[in-house]
Amino acid sequence: MKMGKTMIGLGLIFAIVLLGCTETPKTTPTPVPTTPIETTPAVTTVVQTTPTTTPIAEKTPTTVVTTPSSTPPSLTGEIKVCALYDTRIPAFKANVEALKLAIEEINAQGGIMGKKLELIHQDTQRKVDIAITAYRSAVIEKGCTVVFVEGVSEEVMALLEEGARIYPSHPHIMISPQAGMESTLKVIEDYEKYKFFFRSLPSDPEMNYKVTKVFFDIAKDVVRAKKVALFLEDASWTKCAREGCTYNTKFGSISSKAMKDWVKEEYGLDVVYVSNLAVGEKNFLPILETAAARGAEFIFVLSSWYTDTTTLTKQWASSSARNIPIAFFGGTAQWINAWSLTGGASLGTIVMTYDYEDIPLANSNAGVIIKKLHERGISLDTSTHYAYSEMLRVKEAMEKVGNPDDIDKVIKAIEELEFKNHTIHRAEYMFFGYQNPNFHSYTGGPTMIAQFQCGGKPVYIVPSDVLAKGGYVEESEKVQPDAYKSPAELRKTCK
Amino acid sequence: MLAELSLIVAYTFIFGSMYLGIALGFTLTTGVLRVFNLAYGAIFLIAVYGTWMFWNDLGFGLIESIVLAIALVSLFTYAVYRIVILKFAELEDYMLAALVAVFVIIEELIAYAYPEIVGVYLPTTIYGELVSFGEANVPGQYVVTAFVSLAMLAVYLLFFTRTKNGFIMRAISQDMFASKLVGVNFNRTFALAMIIASIPPAIIMLLISPIWALNPYIGWSVFTIAILVAVLGGLGNLKGSVIAAYIIGLIQASVGFMLDPRLMLLVALVVVMAVLIVRPKGLARAETIW
Numbered sequence: 083m084k085m086g087k088t089m090i091g092l093g094l095i096f097a098i099v100l101l102g103c104t105e106t107p108k109t110t111p112t113p114v115p116t117t118p119i120e121t122t123p124a125v126t127t128v129v130q131t132t133p134t135t136t137p138i139a140e141k142t143p144t145t146v147v148t149t150p151s152s153t154p155p156s157l158t159g160e161i162k163v164c165a166l167y168d169t170r171i172p173a174f175k176a177n178v179e180a181l182k183l184a185i186e187e188i189n190a191q192g193g194i195m196g197k198k199l200e201l202i203h204q205d206t207q208r209k210v211d212i213a214i215t216a217y218r219s220a221v222i223e224k225g226c227t228v229v230f231v232e233g234v235s236e237e238v239m240a241l242l243e244e245g246a247r248i249y250p251s252h253p254h255i256m257i258s259p260q261a262g263m264e265s266t267l268k269v270i271e272d273y274e275k276y277k278f279f280f281r282s283l284p285s286d287p288e289m290n291y292k293v294t295k296v297f298f299d300i301a302k303d304v305v306r307a308k309k310v311a312l313f314l315e316d317a318s319w320t321k322c323a324r325e326g327c328t329y330n331t332k333f334g335s336i337s338s339k340a341m342k343d344w345v346k347e348e349y350g351l352d353v354v355y356v357s358n359l360a361v362g363e364k365n366f367l368p369i370l371e372t373a374a375a376r377g378a379e380f381i382f383v384l385s386s387w388y389t390d391t392t393t394l395t396k397q398w399a400s401s402s403a404r405n406i407p408i409a410f411f412g413g414t415a416q417w418i419n420a421w422s423l424t425g426g427a428s429l430g431t432i433v434m435t436y437d438y439e440d441i442p443l444a445n446s447n448a449g450v451i452i453k454k455l456h457e458r459g460i461s462l463d464t465s466t467h468y469a470y471s472e473m474l475r476v477k478e479a480m481e482k483v484g485n486p487d488d489i490d491k492v493i494k495a496i497e498e499l500e501f502k503n504h505t506i507h508r509a510e511y512m513f514f515g516y517q518n519p520n521f522h523s524y525t526g527g528p529t530m531i532a533q534f535q536c537g538g539k540p541v542y543i544v545p546s547d548v549l550a551k552g553g554y555v556e557e558s559e560k561v562q563p564d565a566y567k568s569p570a571e572l573r574k575t576c577k
Numbered sequence: 578m579l580a581e582l583s584l585i586v587a588y589t590f591i592f593g594s595m596y597l598g599i600a601l602g603f604t605l606t607t608g609v610l611r612v613f614n615l616a617y618g619a620i621f622l623i624a625v626y627g628t629w630m631f632w633n634d635l636g637f638g639l640i641e642s643i644v645l646a647i648a649l650v651s652l653f654t655y656a657v658y659r660i661v662i663l664k665f666a667e668l669e670d671y672m673l674a675a676l677v678a679v680f681v682i683i684e685e686l687i688a689y690a691y692p693e694i695v696g697v698y699l700p701t702t703i704y705g706e707l708v709s710f711g712e713a714n715v716p717g718q719y720v721v722t723a724f725v726s727l728a729m730l731a732v733y734l735l736f737f738t739r740t741k742n743g744f745i746m747r748a749i750s751q752d753m754f755a756s757k758l759v760g761v762n763f764n765r766t767f768a769l770a771m772i773i774a775s776i777p778p779a780i781i782m783l784l785i786s787p788i789w790a791l792n793p794y795i796g797w798s799v800f801t802i803a804i805l806v807a808v809l810g811g812l813g814n815l816k817g818s819v820i821a822a823y824i825i826g827l828i829q830a831s832v833g834f835m836l837d838p839r840l841m842l843l844v845a846l847v848v849v850m851a852v853l854i855v856r857p858k859g860l861a862r863a864e865t866i867w
Contacts, residue, residue: 172694316839359839360839364789364798397716400707400719414693423696425700459694
């Protein structure tokens with residue numbers, strides 16, 4: 083049991099390796115954005131929709147114009163749906179469960195044109211090589227015509243190339259909540275090659291601007307803050323918020339200023355502190371204390387699953403910043419059981435959450451789905467709803483086409499479909515066919531934001547006018563921005 | 578500036594003391610057994626998830642659950658000693674691989690039984706208010722953790738300087754061969770050292786869990802701190818570990834509050850490397866545990 087100098091070297095090497103382990107690279111997570119807006123194909127700051135010669139979709143949602151396929155539909159066999167997810171990640175497990183639920187419901191109603199759906203789950207371990215093998219196996223060997231893929235950028239980018247190679251011989255559809263504009267740009271720039279890919283998230287400028295704006299409506303009009311601190315996850319999907327961004331496409335240009343700039347310009351809020359959060363960070367006290375020392379009156383955290391929002395919440399509740407309202411974009415903070423995860427430290431936190439059975443959404447099915455998934459032990463973030471809803475959209479598209487096997491036409495139908503059955507968003511925000519930089523992506527808009535109050539009960543505090551302006555009229559009458567209470571007040575009153 | 582200075586001083590004390598508590602057991606294992614116990618990270622997990630299991634799943638009271646979890650941790654370290662360390666005593670490379678394997682197995686088992694969605698949380702907060710230090714405020718629970726850590730150090734020191742078993746362990750750490758000649762019962766002493774070493778990290782983890790990350794994979798990041806402190810301190814020297822813990826605490830507090838919180842661990846690593854280039858055996862040479 084001798085221990086020599088080599089031990090010291092070994093120790094250091096090990097520590098460095100561990101350091102690497104704790105800092106997940108910029109893998110572009112599944113951020114968990116949410117809703118969209120305007121009926122026009124609006125994009126963040128600048129949009130010039132240039133007409134294209136590519137015969138794609140209409141500019142506004144229309145009810146399907148696809149003509150029935152000339153190929154007679156086969157009424158036998160199954161439609162295979164593959165789900166490529168690492169289910170050790172709770173959000174990805176939830177996506178698979180949501181797909182299972184959607185497929186069970188579709189099958190209970192007789193399937194799609196008499197064909198039953200079969201869900202095949204394959205583990206990717208979030209590794210590109212394994213994901214590619216699983217994807218090839220899913221499409222070529224297992225015959226999946228619809229493939230759902232977890233939102234890990236490097237995986238999706240690799241699968242896009244693989245998919246383009248095998249699409250001619252094995253037509254299929256790929257859907258992923260991948261954050262990062264590059265996949266959308268590929269579809270726009272080379273439609274014929276990448277048309278099989280749909281991204282169930284808004285484009286980056288939309289995500290970092292339109293989807294996050296509502297938090298600052300709350301900061302200004304509900305919390306009445308004047309000074310804000312911004313904690314921005316340091317991942318590729320937040321580039322627009324951290325630095326600003328512009329993307330030029332053949333459908334026009336889309337851009338967004340850095341968050342610190344538009345928050346100041348549009349809301350008149352002083353940004354007193356900006357800190358980038360390292361992916362995997364566990365020690366948030368220095369930034370919380372600094373935000374408090376700089377006099378912040380509202381903290382916004384642009385987070386995804388790669389930011390440990392549970393720890394951040396616990397440390398916030400223990401720090402000098404505990405009386406500063408803190409708002410989370412994504413991560414475990416979105417779950418209703420964030421309350422138990424943090425031992426109640428989430429009291430007073432403001433979160434985008436679609437995990438509450440009594441959520442005030444016009445679509446009453448949302449609450450039912452949430453309940454059903456809760457019964458399966460699943461907590462939902464926005465991507466869970468996306469997975470469930472996209473399966474329903476595929477069904478509608480296949481039925482409109484009249485032949486589930488004619489994938490080219492199904493893709494066209496998905497682009498043209500005015501999909502009204504999305505559990506949490508309005509059709510105009512989910513429309514895939516806009517001939518603008520949101521093509522084959524969602525469009526950003528206002529979201530449902532709640533504050534955790536006594537006992538972890540979420541109270542939705544989005545300003546009514548913001549929701550109404552975004553088209554959520556029914557919802558705007560149900561939210562309670564006046565019910566907002568400061569964290570200090572809640573700590574005093576909640577026992 | 579004064580506020581910044583207050584924060585740096587306060588958090589140097591907090592981080593330093595906490596890191597010391599995390600590394601105490603690892604220092605003891607390397608000092609007495611001369612074993613680089615790569616299964617050490619599993620102790621943090623077993624302490625927290627064991628307590629949760631006894632408390633939430635088996636219905637014991639919180640205090641009983643903590644006691645039972647610490648007993649479980651001790652049992653685990655004893656089993657590691659008997660099954661892995663003794664078995665591979667003469668095959669150091671294999672021993673290291675086996676110890677890592679033990680850690681990963683524990684981690685995966687816990688991840689399987691208690692995935693994050695379960696919502697594991699322990700109400701082990703002793704003091705939840707803020708404590709003022711100059712112009713800075715620090716979480717009361719951190720202050721409690723820091724003092725508990727120092728108290729455990731004091732107990733260790735008393736043990737090594739006042740008890741027979743402590744003397745024996747120091748003797749082994751100074752000269753294993755001579756200790757053997759005078760009839761020291763190695764197996765018994767090693768097993769005792771392993772068990773004693775497992776208690777401080779378990780207690781520290783239970784104390785910081787209300788304000789620290791808690792998931793089945795947290796063992797690695799806490800273990801990183803233990804390694805850094807032990808390596809910088811001289812691998813197995815308590816005095817060295819005390820100095821190293823506060824140096825790393827100072828670096829992290831300074832970098833966190835004056836430079837960029839993202840660089841806290843990186844700068845600490847770079848400084849440790851730089852120190853080791855100058856002093857390859859760490860700050861205090863591991864010729865004795867004290």
